[in-house]
Amino acid sequence: MKCITGLFALLMINHVIAGWQTSYDQEFTFTCPTGQVIYKVKSQHSNSKEDRQFEFFCRSFSASLPSSSCTWTGYINEYDQPFTATCPYNGVVVGVNSKHSNSKEDRVWKLKCCQSSAYNAINCYDTPLINDWDDYHTYTTPTGYFIHGAAGMHDNSMEDRRWKYHVCQAQAA
Structure with missing residues (x-):
């Protein structure tokens, strides 16, 4: 029984550590x-760090995406x-890069x-704001849709950013 309890504790610790990718x-x-x-983004804010941790989720795309077409x-x-x-040429977001500034308490972003x-890309729309200041953030695209871009606004007194996404449906050409 001790072995099972220990294994369960180890798995739970691993899940907590592995949960946030940043x-x-x-x-x-x-x-x-x-x-x-x-297709899915999760984030949580820390008031002591004045920053966010993120977790990103991927799924297969309905069309072929040759790696040579990615920038x-x-x-x-x-x-x-x-x-x-937004990504150019009806592009889909397949990656992100972000750098944090402690003096600005904000991040700059690049999209892949x-x-x-x-x-x-058809039936595109902007989501409403996904999170409130200092709030947990989770967004999942509807089935058949992809993230085409993002928007954010920063507040210096809250030292946080609110997010929304530009999403589109893929239709075979």
Whole structure:
């Protein structure tokens, strides 16, 4: 019984550690495996760190996405500034890179975007704001939709960012 209890405790610790893919105040890069896209984002804010941890989830995409069609954007925002950014050419978000500034208590972001002539983006829309200041954040795209871009606004008194996403449905070309 001690062995099972110990194994359960180890698995629970591993789940907690492995749950967040990023660390507070650190730069990170996350990229989905080839042929997959980010479809879900989770985040939590720390008031003591004035930063967020993130977890990203990938799933297969309905169209072929050759890795040669993927590129990184430059930074899509400046510290403490609002932004709206979408992938060019009906692209899908397959990765993110972010760098945190302790003096600004904000992050700058890059998107990794892939595109293919095998689909068209249709029925696109912007989500409402997903989170409130200092709140937990979770967003999952509807079935058949993909993240085409993101928008965020930062508040210097809250030292946090609120998020919304630009999502589209893929239709075979």
